[in-house]
Amino acid sequence: MTEKPGVVVTGVSGRMGRMLVREILDSDRLRLAGALEREGHDWLGRDLGEAMGGAALGVVVQDDPLDAFARAQAVVDFTTPAATVGFADLAAQARAVHVIGTTGLSDADLHRIHVAARHAVVVRAGNMSLGVNLLTQVTRRVAAALDADWDIEIVEAHHNRKVDAPSGTALMLGEAAAAGRGVALEKVSDRGRDGLTGARERGQIGFHAIRGGDIVGEHEVIFAAAGERITLKHVASDRALFARGALRAALWGQDKAPGEYDMLDVLGLGD
Numbered sequence: 442m443t444e445k446p447g448v449v450v451t452g453v454s455g456r457m458g459r460m461l462v463r464e465i466l467d468s469d470r471l472r473l474a475g476a477l478e479r480e481g482h483d484w485l486g487r488d489l490g491e492a493m494g495g496a497a498l499g500v501v502v503q504d505d506p507l508d509a510f511a512r513a514q515a516v517v518d519f520t521t522p523a524a525t526v527g528f529a530d531l532a533a534q535a536r537a538v539h540v541i542g543t544t545g546l547s548d549a550d551l552h553r554i555h556v557a558a559r560h561a562v563v564v565r566a567g568n569m570s571l572g573v574n575l576l577t578q579v580t581r582r583v584a585a586a587l588d589a590d591w592d593i594e595i596v597e598a599h600h601n602r603k604v605d606a607p608s609g610t611a612l613m614l615g616e617a618a619a620a621g622r623g624v625a626l627e628k629v630s631d632r633g634r635d636g637l638t639g640a641r642e643r644g645q646i647g648f649h650a651i652r653g654g655d656i657v658g659e660h661e662v663i664f665a666a667a668g669e670r671i672t673l674k675h676v677a678s679d680r681a682l683f684a685r686g687a688l689r690a691a692l693w694g695q696d697k698a699p700g701e702y703d704m705l706d707v708l709g710l711g712d
């Protein structure tokens with residue numbers, strides 16, 4: 442029998458890191474091969490299970506990514522942009538599938554990930570859920586069917602610890618709406634209006650971010666015209682959904698050629 446692919450979880454003490462560990466331990470198709478935290482973290486050197494407040498797992502939390510990646514087939518990464526670009530280089534060196542959930546990546550970060558993907562499989566998505574990825578397809582189609590008399594506004598809501606805005610998901614939905622309209626998002630994007638802004642410009646795509654409490658993630662795409670309005674909405678009520686999507690991507694990537702992929706590829710929802 443072949444061994445189950447081993448997964449290293451980065452940012453293992455974080456909201457998504459802990460969720461990923463639980464899902465891997467529940468999985469009969471993957472095994473936990475390593476646990477990473479940043480330099481200086483108080484979990485370093487401790488057994489992961491005990492650090493999480495449970496029984497020992499025999500996996501020690503470490504801060505040496507190359508050592509961890511060399512013993513794994515996949516790296517599942519929900520951390521920060523600065524950490525993720527470093528992990529992309531090292532996962533490529535180790536030829537491990539790199540699943541990236543981190544959002545807030547700059548164009549320069551994306552370029553570095555693109556270069557790393559010459560040598561290894563990278564699956565990246567601002568949202569790993571089936572529902573949101575399906576919603577991007579629906580959004581693109583609705584935007585393609587309507588002209589610019591329909592104003593597009595994207596509203597997202599998240600917990601009060603989130604550090605980036607608009608959310609990665611809001612940007613995915615914005616890209617989908619812009620693609621449906623046949624325009625480049627950066628040319629029409631209007632983020633967080635404030636003050637004496639003047640009337641809305643025709644064709645713009647607006648973004649608005651709510652931050653509060655423990656909201657897991659909610660996204661609305663509003664198409665508003667004179668006398669009528671269409672609202673497409675997704676609500677995530679459990680982070681396990683993102684973790685399961687990411688682990689599905691880690692498995693899916695095992696037999697793929699090096700390159701950049703997204704969750705539409707993993708879920709078979711691409712055109």
Ligand SMILES: NC(=O)C1=CN([C@@H]2O[C@H](COP(=O)(O)OP(=O)(O)OC[C@H]3O[C@@H](n4cnc5c(N)ncnc54)[C@H](OP(=O)(O)O)[C@@H]3O)[C@@H](O)[C@H]2O)C=CC1
Pocket residue numbers: 451452453454455456457458477478479480482519520521523524541542543544545566567568569570609683
């Ligand atoms: N694509 C998707 O479906 C989803 C994406 N996300 C995205 O995932 C990212 C993480 O979210 P969340 O889990 O809520 O955030 P958290 O802040 O809870 O977790 C991030 C973790 O990464 C750790 N970290 C930071 N730098 C490093 C490093 N160099 N090496 C190892 N670990 C490091 C942090 O440690 P410390 O706090 O000590 O600095 C922290 O434990 C965000 O960008 C978020 O938007 C979230 C959910 C779903």
Ligand SMILES: O=C(O)C1=N[C@H](C(=O)O)C[C@H](O)C1
Pocket residue numbers: 544567568599600603607608609610611657658659
């Ligand atoms: O930070 C989060 O929590 C989330 N981040 C992702 C995003 O930026 O869209 C996905 C999800 O909405 C949760």
